[in-house]
Amino acid sequence: QSALTQPASVSGSPGQSITISCTGTSSDVGGYNYVSWYQQHPGKAPKLMIYEVSNRPSGVSNRFSGSKSGNTASLTISGLQAEDEADYYCSSYTSSSTDVVFGGGTKLTVL
Amino acid sequence: EVQLVESGGGLVQPGRSLRLSCTASGFTFGDYAMSWFRQAPGKGLEWVGFIRSKAYGGTTEYAASVKGRFTISRDDSKSIAYLQMNSLKTEDTAVYYCTRAIGVVPAAGADYWGQGTLVTVSS
Numbered sequence: 001q002s003a004l005t006q007p008a009s010v011s012g013s014p015g016q017s018i019t020i021s022c023t024g025t026s027s028d029v030g031g032y033n034y035v036s037w038y039q040q041h042p043g044k045a046p047k048l049m050i051y052e053v054s055n056r057p058s059g060v061s062n063r064f065s066g067s068k069s070g071n072t073a074s075l076t077i078s079g080l081q082a083e084d085e086a087d088y089y090c091s092s093y094t095s096s097s098t099d100v101v102f103g104g105g106t107k108l109t110v111l
Numbered sequence: 112e113v114q115l116v117e118s119g120g121g122l123v124q125p126g127r128s129l130r131l132s133c134t135a136s137g138f139t140f141g142d143y144a145m146s147w148f149r150q151a152p153g154k155g156l157e158w159v160g161f162i163r164s165k166a167y168g169g170t171t172e173y174a175a176s177v178k179g180r181f182t183i184s185r186d187d188s189k190s191i192a193y194l195q196m197n198s199l200k201t202e203d204t205a206v207y208y209c210t211r212a213i214g215v216v217p218a219a220g221a222d223y224w225g226q227g228t229l230v231t232v233s234s
Contacts, residue, residue, distance in 0.1 A: 002155060034218035038156065045227055046148075046156060051213055051220035089156050093218030097175040100158035100218045 003101035004029065004090055011109040017078040020106045022090030023071060028101055030071035034093035037066055037075045040105075041086045049088075050075060077108075085110040113137040113223045115209045120228030123199055131194040133209030133225060141165060141187035144212035146221050147194050149205035149230075159207070161217040162192065172217050177203075199232045206230075 005023040012018040022029065022037075029035055035053045038046040048057050050066035053073065063078045073092070077084055090103040119131040133145065144167070147159040160173040162183045171183050182195040192209060206229050210221035 032218070034216065034220075036218070036220040040156075045208055045224040047224070048213075048220055048222050051222075057213075057222050091156070091158070091218065091220075093216065098158070099161070099172050099174070099216070102156045102158070105155045 002104035003094065003096075004092060004103035006088075006090060006103035006106045008104070009107045009109065011111055012077075012080045013111045014080050014082065016080050017076060018080060018108065020075045020077075020088055020090075020108070022073040022075070022092075022103050024073075024092055024094075024101070025071055027096060028071075028092040028094040029068065029073050031095065032093045033068070035066065035068060035073040036091045037064075037073075038089045038091070039084075039086045040089065046089065080110050082110050084108060113211065115211065115223055115225035117207065117209045117225045117228040120207065120230045122231045122233065124234050125199060125201055125232055127199055128195070128197045129199060129230060130196070131207055131209075131228060131230070133192040133194075135190045135192070135209075135211070138211070140185075140190035144215060145183075145185065145192040146210045146212045146217055147183060147192075148208045148210060148221070148224075149203075150208070150227075151202075151205040154205075157205070158217060159194070161212060163215055167215050196230070199230075201232050204230060204232045 037050040206227040
């Protein structure tokens with residue numbers, strides 16, 4: 001069982017917006033601004049999409065945005081495109097014995 | 112262009128050791144912290160460990176699941192990071208990824224990833 005809770009799957013049509021949630025506790029998501037989001041296509045290495053809650057690395061589309069409220073972080077993808085179909089993972093700093101915890105991943109399907 | 116290339120994966124028996132290497136290019140290796148992650152077949156991502164740059168002491172951090180068994184080191188003169196894995200268990204079977212860290216703490220994020228190398232622990 002993963003430390004952070006993500007929905008197993010979400011879906012949306014091209015052009016729509018979707019949001020993926022990542023719920024933790026005050027010991028991880030809620031207590032620190034070290035939340036990252038990764039995109040992973042099948043058979044490929046993960047790609048960083050968001051770091052420190054809401055920052056986009058250079059080269060990542062501005063259709064991807066991150067936010068946090070309390071113990072829940074969110075990744076929003078606007079203007080869905082076919083190439084956005086992938087698995088998405090959130091991660092956070094944690095004050096527990098392991099420095100970094102992940103969510104179980106969310107499979108995004110573009111209908 | 113930033114590139115990270117892992118090598119050294121393969122089949123190993125439980126209890127044995129294996130050392131992975133990560134050869135970096137396209138950036139000043141010594142200026143960056145490096146992290147290792149892994150992904151068991153069909154499973155999610157797991158952080159393994161982290162090594163800071165020499166400017167921040169070159170110190171390391173490890174996940175609880177590997178602490179005491181795995182060691183990360185770096186050779187800045189060769190732009191290589193290493194992951195020494197001892198006392199391997201079947202549950203260590205995974206694709207191991209080398210990454211460049213964004214900041215000086217493991218959870219800040221990893222902005223470049225290698226293609227991964229598969230480690231299979233089985234008798």
